[in-house]
Amino acid sequence: MEKFQLKMKVNGRTVTVAVEPGLRLLDVLRDVLHLTGTKEGCGEGECGACSVILDGELVDSCLVLAPQAHGKEVVTIEGISREGELDALQRAFLTAGAVQCGYCTPGMILAAKALLSRNPNPGRQEIARGISGNLCRCTGYAKIVKAVELAAAELQQKEGAAGV
Amino acid sequence: MSETCVVGKSAPRVDGPAKVSGKSQYGADIDIPGALFLKVLRSKTPHGMVKRIDVAEALKIPGVVRVFTHADVPGENSYGIIVKDQPALTDQVRFRGDALALVAAETEEAAKQALEVIKVEIEELPPLYDVWSAMAEKAQAIHAKGNILTVSRVKKGDAAAALRTAAVVVSRRYTTQRVEHSYIETEAGVAYMDNGILVIKAGTQNPHYDRRDVSRVLGLPMHKVRIIQAATGGGFGGKLDISVQCFLGLAALKLGRPVRMVYDRRESIAATGKRHPFLVEYTSAADREGKLLAVKAKIIGDTGAYASYGPATLNRAAVHATGPYEVPNVDIEALCVYTNNPFSGAMRGFGTPQMAFAAESQMDLLAQELELTPLEIRRRNVLRPGSLTATGQRLDHSVGISATLEAAWEKAGRVMPGLGGEVK
Ligand code: FES
């Protein structure tokens, strides 16, 4: 089959790769670009381990064909920290004990990121809804919700400080 | 009071930063250039003898390097934590999901195609899907020694006599279901030869046991096998058993090339262990005041096609059958039984959650009979310092159940005011 010239922005960097058109975005990220922070848990849109942000929207990268990402902007877990500095959400996940085996963590953090960019001050219910597409088998979710609250509070505070 | 630098303080977890930034390497994340991809052909038949495996068509597929079957296993073709009863590649099928052939190919696609064209001839045997038919006198033996793998007993006092004279006796039958662990990371790993040493990196909860079984199956001395635990995406007991390890080892050893393998979710569910389904016949007896006098129980655990942690699970079930309660007369029998179902092994609690369901249900029923509240009957029976357990162990030190019960009750009263009209 003829290869597809895929051009997209990944974590702020423009990449152009020739891929099989049947490849999933998940495969391009993991196998072609070696961004293995994005995980596969089910391959059918159930678990959210493969979550990435595509043009600002949270998507399951196992359900996105590579050509669908053409011309778009993708953010993966590798694009969350800046110059080795952990992001507020990443730090909050550690502080709250929201990471156990860690396999759901990249997807969870991206789900939380997408939520906070829409709604910087979410309530518990809104957080629960925001991560409802992401399964975690280890934590029981309470600490993940707590982590999102912590990060939101920190970001709000910073905003407030910056506004003064 | 003297200060300690560790105890009582939260320490940041060493693997935390790598996990939140996506840098942790799980089995499927390990980059190993030039690695062949492995795929397993699994049986669709639940029970039968393998007569012939024809791999000729599979070998014609471009990219397919080799197809292994039971005939290629160099060592003892059996592994298992407690009983060595599970073949790496089998010539006798005992459940839908047993491994028949292992394909090594340059691409995952080629390996998948190969699976489609391997021809397997199986002489089918009637499948035994429930413990009763497996235990029936004339049942076909799934393993050479018969279908009842182990019988564990716990006896104390004279349960029969206590049951005859007790004020109340409650008998019920309980069944619990098979449960999949569903860790979000499926089984995965890589293997390669390093100066004559076989190195396997895989998600596992049991690297030392893996090493012992891999060396047994491959006929290698232990010091020629290294197992390195990759970051492991959940286990809950399910990654105590061998999954990809023997396949990876066999292919890397025989081909002298790096190999990798990842189960998809379907294979992960089909091929790996489950929580044991239990069948419990439970009789409890108490006096007028609600003090437990006796427990008699028969527990049958369906360990499926292979033992895995079955004997330990049923042993634990027997030991914990009376729950956190003091019972003077006890008669427990727990059987671990082979069937043609997916195999059952370790899963959080090792048989005690199943027994908690039965034992606690019995307490509620006894309370009903005696017109006591569920809380009160428990207060009257919980283990305390000085109590004797079902196995006759004296609990000399602290026992937390009483304080736990009161704390839970106190909290329940706070979060659900007016709960049940319970008299405090
Ligand atoms: S791998 Fe995409 S949702 Fe599970």
Ligand code: FES
């Ligand atoms: S931390 Fe293990 S699945 Fe969430």
